[in-house]
Amino acid sequence: xxxxxxxxxxxxxxxxxxxxxxxxxxxxxxxxxxxxxxxxxxxxxxxxxxxxxxxxxxxxxxxxxxxxxxxxxxxxxxxxxxxxxxxxxxxxxxxxxxxxxxxxxxxxxxxxxxxxxxxxxxxxxxxxxxxxxxxxxxxxxxxxxxxxxxxxxxxxxxxxxxxxxxxxxxxxxxxxxxxxxxxxxxxxxxxxxxxxxxxxxxxxxxxxxxxxxxxxxxxxxxxxxxx
Numbered sequence: 001x002x003x004x005x006x007x008x009x010x011x012x013x014x015x016x017x018x019x020x021x022x023x024x025x026x027x028x029x030x031x032x033x034x035x036x037x038x039x040x041x042x043x044x045x046x047x048x049x050x051x052x053x054x055x056x057x058x059x060x061x062x063x064x065x066x067x068x069x070x071x072x073x074x075x076x077x078x079x080x081x082x083x084x085x086x087x088x089x090x091x092x093x094x095x096x097x098x099x100x101x102x103x104x105x106x107x108x109x110x111x112x113x114x115x116x117x118x119x120x121x122x123x124x125x126x127x128x129x130x131x132x133x134x135x136x137x138x139x140x141x142x143x144x145x146x147x148x149x150x151x152x153x154x155x156x157x158x159x160x161x162x163x164x165x166x167x168x169x170x171x172x173x174x175x176x177x178x179x180x181x182x183x184x185x186x187x188x189x190x191x192x193x194x195x196x197x198x199x200x201x202x203x204x205x206x207x208x209x210x211x212x213x214x215x216x217x218x219x220x221x222x223x224x225x226x227x
Contacts, residue, residue, distance in 0.1 A: 012038040137216055
């Protein structure tokens, strides 16, 4: 109850729709966070409580882990085995010319409500894991890939903003793209919950094995239409 009382959980659909329209016009990632905030409701609180109640989540909170530091350590990622999640992540970030710090900058001023340290750690962890989920799910950073990832992750985060962006993006896609987004949503529902995963441990494991363990299905329709 204390956590909920410090967070604005009101749904603001008009604000969210306006932010989605700006997102499609500008591709500014800050608008994504604006949508998430407007439509998060109590989804983040529920996810945090589920995370904190899990064995892995409890360990992460006790150890005060910082996933961002791990993902920024390129030398350690490069030293991991070929075919591992960490090497695939590093290759993805280098190919896209990305930095794990990029989402930190995009999310500035998104969360203005004072929250307990454990909840803040969980929020930051989910933010920092975004590009890692691209690698785990197989969806790229092209417009279709981003919509597919949002559709996939809606089953895990339950933030209505993810669903809104995906739904408003569907009319902008050809039939094949719409089918890929729907498949992503179905794949997300079948996968194990990603938000309590020990990402630090997964980095050293073979990517194919991790996908099988997490029940992440092949994004075949997305791959069929994406070079």
